[in-house]
Amino acid sequence: MAAFPDVPKIKYEGPESTNPLAYRHYNPDEMVEGKSMRDHLRFAVCYWHTFRGTGSDPFGPGCAIRPWEDGTDSLEMALKRVDVAFEFMEKLGVPYYCFHDRDVAPEGATLAESNKNLDAVAAKLKEAQARTGIKLLWGTANLFSNKRFVHGASTSCNADVFAYSAAQVKKALEVTKELGGENYVFWGGREGYMTLWNTDLKRELDHLAKFFHMAVDYKKKIGFTGPFLIEPKPHEPTSHQYDFDCANSLAFLRGAGLEKEFKFNVETNHATLARHTMGHELAYASANGMLGSIDANRGDLLLGWDTDQFPTDLYLTAQVMLIVLEQGGIGAGGMNFDAKVRRDSFEPVDLFHAHIGGMDAFAHGLKIAAAVRKDGVLRDFVKQRYASWDSGIGAAIERGETNFETLEAYMLKKGEADKNVSGRQELIENVLNRYLR
Amino acid sequence: MAAFPDVPKIKYEGPESTNPLAYRHYNPDEMVEGKSMRDHLRFAVCYWHTFRGTGSDPFGPGCAIRPWEDGTDSLEMALKRVDVAFEFMEKLGVPYYCFHDRDVAPEGATLAESNKNLDAVAAKLKEAQARTGIKLLWGTANLFSNKRFVHGASTSCNADVFAYSAAQVKKALEVTKELGGENYVFWGGREGYMTLWNTDLKRELDHLAKFFHMAVDYKKKIGFTGPFLIEPKPHEPTSHQYDFDCANSLAFLRGAGLEKEFKFNVETNHATLARHTMGHELAYASANGMLGSIDANRGDLLLGWDTDQFPTDLYLTAQVMLIVLEQGGIGAGGMNFDAKVRRDSFEPVDLFHAHIGGMDAFAHGLKIAAAVRKDGVLRDFVKQRYASWDSGIGAAIERGETNFETLEAYMLKKGEADKNVSGRQELIENVLNRYLR
Amino acid sequence: MAAFPDVPKIKYEGPESTNPLAYRHYNPDEMVEGKSMRDHLRFAVCYWHTFRGTGSDPFGPGCAIRPWEDGTDSLEMALKRVDVAFEFMEKLGVPYYCFHDRDVAPEGATLAESNKNLDAVAAKLKEAQARTGIKLLWGTANLFSNKRFVHGASTSCNADVFAYSAAQVKKALEVTKELGGENYVFWGGREGYMTLWNTDLKRELDHLAKFFHMAVDYKKKIGFTGPFLIEPKPHEPTSHQYDFDCANSLAFLRGAGLEKEFKFNVETNHATLARHTMGHELAYASANGMLGSIDANRGDLLLGWDTDQFPTDLYLTAQVMLIVLEQGGIGAGGMNFDAKVRRDSFEPVDLFHAHIGGMDAFAHGLKIAAAVRKDGVLRDFVKQRYASWDSGIGAAIERGETNFETLEAYMLKKGEADKNVSGRQELIENVLNRYLR
Amino acid sequence: MAAFPDVPKIKYEGPESTNPLAYRHYNPDEMVEGKSMRDHLRFAVCYWHTFRGTGSDPFGPGCAIRPWEDGTDSLEMALKRVDVAFEFMEKLGVPYYCFHDRDVAPEGATLAESNKNLDAVAAKLKEAQARTGIKLLWGTANLFSNKRFVHGASTSCNADVFAYSAAQVKKALEVTKELGGENYVFWGGREGYMTLWNTDLKRELDHLAKFFHMAVDYKKKIGFTGPFLIEPKPHEPTSHQYDFDCANSLAFLRGAGLEKEFKFNVETNHATLARHTMGHELAYASANGMLGSIDANRGDLLLGWDTDQFPTDLYLTAQVMLIVLEQGGIGAGGMNFDAKVRRDSFEPVDLFHAHIGGMDAFAHGLKIAAAVRKDGVLRDFVKQRYASWDSGIGAAIERGETNFETLEAYMLKKGEADKNVSGRQELIENVLNRYLR
């Protein structure tokens, strides 16, 4: 029996369509810069928000209408839910999905039972993948919901919790490999602190490094070849999350000698909670060779918590896709909608509206980005802006031929630097608006 | 002729004093944990805010009453101002001061002239230091005020500006060495970007790394032995400052192979603008062996710009001093009041009130921190909280004797982790209040 | 059987005590400015956080250990919980408590059943009040948890929800009166909007006004004589809450002709989420004759959601009590700990630590405030600062004897205004620190 | 001699144009909903940022290249600057400008001299207006730059400063009237406080009310018929500005009996600094009949100060114009570009790029808003969402025929409210994106 009986397969109808259950821009086989939209965007649906979200918030329990749910967190329901998920994803036409271990299968009374539950659901997921062709973009382990993680997982003050987390990640990694997952993600959950006063920061960070090293060792041992991705977030649920932002996480990885083993899964709402634009986090990660995947959502910059809204702002999606195109694509990563419908969008069809809008906004953003690149106006402007580095003293500096003494001599002779030219921010912003007709 | 004729030398009068021009807590020779307050705190007055601040803001020009100023930025005035500064510092009884090159001496028409001006003032500063015993905590170069730095200094798109900056830092470093400066500081100024759209982030960061390498080379060449300190700040004046916070700067240093050559000068207001507590930034820097010095001020957490207010909150100063004591002292660094009187505190005597209050708050904070340490309640609590790491599975993990497989086996057998115990944040906060009678 | 068998009645032991289960400052019968601490502070425990809080957050379910709970939301459990609550409050020695209707009694299948449940619990609460002498500071209705309130209560787009809310408030008001409640509070819950795009702002605000008018009418009809209090909050759960801050709420009340019928219940964390200091909200409310009661908690200014932490900052509590003393007391209101223990403070005894710390911080703050007032330094300074308004042109302006023409004539003759004097913020902050030994 | 010799008159060239010195959307005579774009938008250039802005910031002096400036604040330069301004505005083709008294004419040694300077420049402005047809949208007085306003103007603790402010506003009002100004604006400047500790909030607010009453009296006396507009701003330069946001200002006006004499001039960047969307502030002002004019700029939501950037976001401009169209137009107000070029956009031509971009973004936004209104999708959705209020119990409530008792009876009988329907935020956001091709 269908979970979404009234929703047909979502089709591309073009920009003029006013059918809310159609794509206006996402046309999977349309070629952009020699690659299909499908392969550029690699959209993924997240299991947690889309299939496990209830609409609960700190001020009230769930209000989402999900007729297929029986109100239990049983294994039976978990298996039935797989059908709902794949019906949804097939109708949407997305190539990927992502999950945490505890989203897809219920936690048991013991670790062994939890693992057994996970195996049972994984078997069904595998069948569904085979049947539909939908693939696993990444898996991860939920190391934050169960009360054992109240003080963190690998950074818990309780050593047993570190051990438990290791066992859980081991299993999640195995299941991810079994399902052909193309990446494995670490989101910090409760890795951080509520108050510095009761926290041994250094010891906790040392444990975190040890944990990641063990994960890398095990990954190599079992031959999991997908990238490991850290997903930074600055605050929430803890007061300070250890993976604060890309730079913070990079400092940690470099300090632990792990920077070659990880990349980042950058989320828009986490970027802005850290007071960075998403463009910044992406450009920073990319410049450091660390941009692995994207959690495609958006926050409300006037609010201070993670609203995980669906992305519809074309300025955002165009910038994201521009940076992705500049680095030659998102690689093994994708655009995962780590986004939830607003609490008051509680009907099943809202899940479709939300994803359709996000996919269309990214497809449109991709087309804008390609057009900007084709015109070359922005690239030429930036290239010209740094022209002084392409010859003369600039080139000499870049070639490593100067030092403080030679540069002082150069400048004492010259007396004053060449004149600057305007940065032209307003002009550039106007140029960008040309692409939004 | 005295600049502050009505202000006597500020003396310690004890906690009961209500004399606003006396110390209630700062008693330089009083011993705390076997070291004098003077040596623990190593207070410094900053030349820029205290002797060059006018009270101007984006909504109006200066309103500070400074009877000794003649309204010019002449060399003559610069020399006269040295006397004012040392009168102030002597009356206050601080052991240190800090400056930017352009605070103490006027910029000339050419680099050569600027250097000459700086030499002239440095000679007088040297005399004043010798006469008074007041020393230079650190020097730095102002690479942001002059319009040549409109696009940054070493990260400017204009290569000449990089060269100019190199020459200017070279000179500032020489002068700092000449004056016995104990550290040299790099604050980013306009190193950052206003909009990502016109910016080649990677190229700019590569230039920044090159610049720091040149500085290190030159430091070694001339035998300047004090630490190099980066002072992070997240925003302002640029939209994104490259030295965003300690972690961001550490990622950069590690990426550039410079982490052994630099430490951090952590400023309270910059910490909070980056959405960190000052405690966090200090603990983070200290845990990474990177805490070099402190810009002792405070911000207004409800406002989004750098207010650089004088620090008077005892919760703040106690926490700062606790972290400093834990790491065995601030080393070659100090507590520099990078703080300015509010615009409406425009009378000369307000400079005294401001510094006295800041010094007393830190002296009081030091006494509180020492008392907390002596009692050991906090330390014992934290130690006990991590006790599971001191033996058994925790110790095995720390010794590197475990991996994902052994930990899984351990936990499969155990079934569930040992129970957690409360983090007791409320109790700890109550305990801290015991020290504020 | 006692819920807190190991916790004795909490007693005052004085500032030197290191007993964590004793008061160091709260000495209920101690007289301050001629009134007992008990009567100054009028502490209240809130039923929702303290007896219904589970420690759940958006990232995990509850983890609080509450041995007396049977895991149900049954009427039986609700009745049993009354005993726990009164045991806790008696041991703490607080004179008041506060509740929402749905905290104390479970929602039934119909409104009638809900009302019946509430009556049953109210009867037991009444007995417990009589037995212990603990009184009800205020009651309120929970108009946000049940899914019917997903779009708001009196501002819902669903007219039936308005009607339901009216019925629910009617009952809550009756029960509050029955229990001798001294105030009745309106916190907006979901009165606000998630997105302006689907919202008829004006129509919703008109409904809100109508609702408040009906409430006032009914209050008068049944002879409830306590103040009606609005509790402002700017965001959360909605993107924009209609009762944003005191000023916003006051604009609304004045526009609806309701300003004489309501006062404000000001919460610290809501003040700071609105980018106001708590001092500001209190001073503003007080200056407008609208300060009715206080939700005594605190937020984390670096975080963007309502953490509702227990207040321990003496600068905060001293300022709160200073403003309360200046207006002659909190009247029918009180200091209600609308505060919750941190998620990782999950043991029953943490409830005691939290309240003891909050009460002691306020008692200490009261003593500081009284000392500041006794000394008169601050008051004298402020009085002197406005001295120009006490005679001459200032007094003439205040008396209404001037207009633009006479003032222009005065100033044309004078040419320039008299000189300003320093605002002395730094000195004042130093003076305040005198009271924190 | 032309100030902008290389810039021609800016013309409309249509959406396909890539000429940066042409309009792609602003076509003044194009009719939208039966009114010309010119009359819908009523664009104004602000004198302060555009002709007096130097690019100075707290970290460096001005760097703007303005070849026509002689570096003085003389009357002669002020008169010459009028020609520059009108050349700029004519080339741009804007119908309006705005000014503060001290932008257009220099402050003199006495009030009398300042008035004389203002008269001299006003005479020239009048001629230029007559010659070009460009009109004055509004005038205002700068009551914040001069050091006499360090503690505020009408809320200063110095009564003389109140008198001076009255004289200055009197004159500014007369000049505004003389020049045919269509509105008069009050922006708070330093009306607010730096610290509550030295502030008599109530007395200051009483003075502010008195000041506004005098202004209203004088306006009536001289027959100035344009609206008085308050421009709210939450912070900066003071810690708390009295005109915090529209709601706060409305509370004040209603308390002072002034709400019929004032409307609001709403600025985008001030809205967001107060943690409101611009849409909210406009909808709120409009719903209360208080939306008078708009300062059309934008802020950077990740930064905490007023960046006053030029508006180019079409989501913003479309929403602004939708609200303006819904209320039947902006009336006597307009779209004033209270916006400044970024510091690093320091060349004269950047002034053109900035204004062209802002005007085009608003013209495009107007076209989008009109299209949205024509389609009626949004309006129909909202109307349907509130349908329960158009009949039955909803209509009875709106007609005032119900009270708590009848509503309780209604709901006791019904048992539960009718089901809610989804708010459909995601769908609506998708629909809006249809208008951005």
Ligand SMILES: [Co+2]
């Ligand atoms: Co998120």
Ligand SMILES: [Co+2]
């Ligand atoms: Co995510």
Ligand SMILES: [Co+2]
């Ligand atoms: Co600073």
Ligand SMILES: [Co+2]
């Ligand atoms: Co600093």
Ligand SMILES: [Co+2]
């Ligand atoms: Co709260």
Ligand SMILES: [Co+2]
């Ligand atoms: Co509250």
Ligand SMILES: [Co+2]
């Ligand atoms: Co502004």
Ligand SMILES: [Co+2]
């Ligand atoms: Co403005």
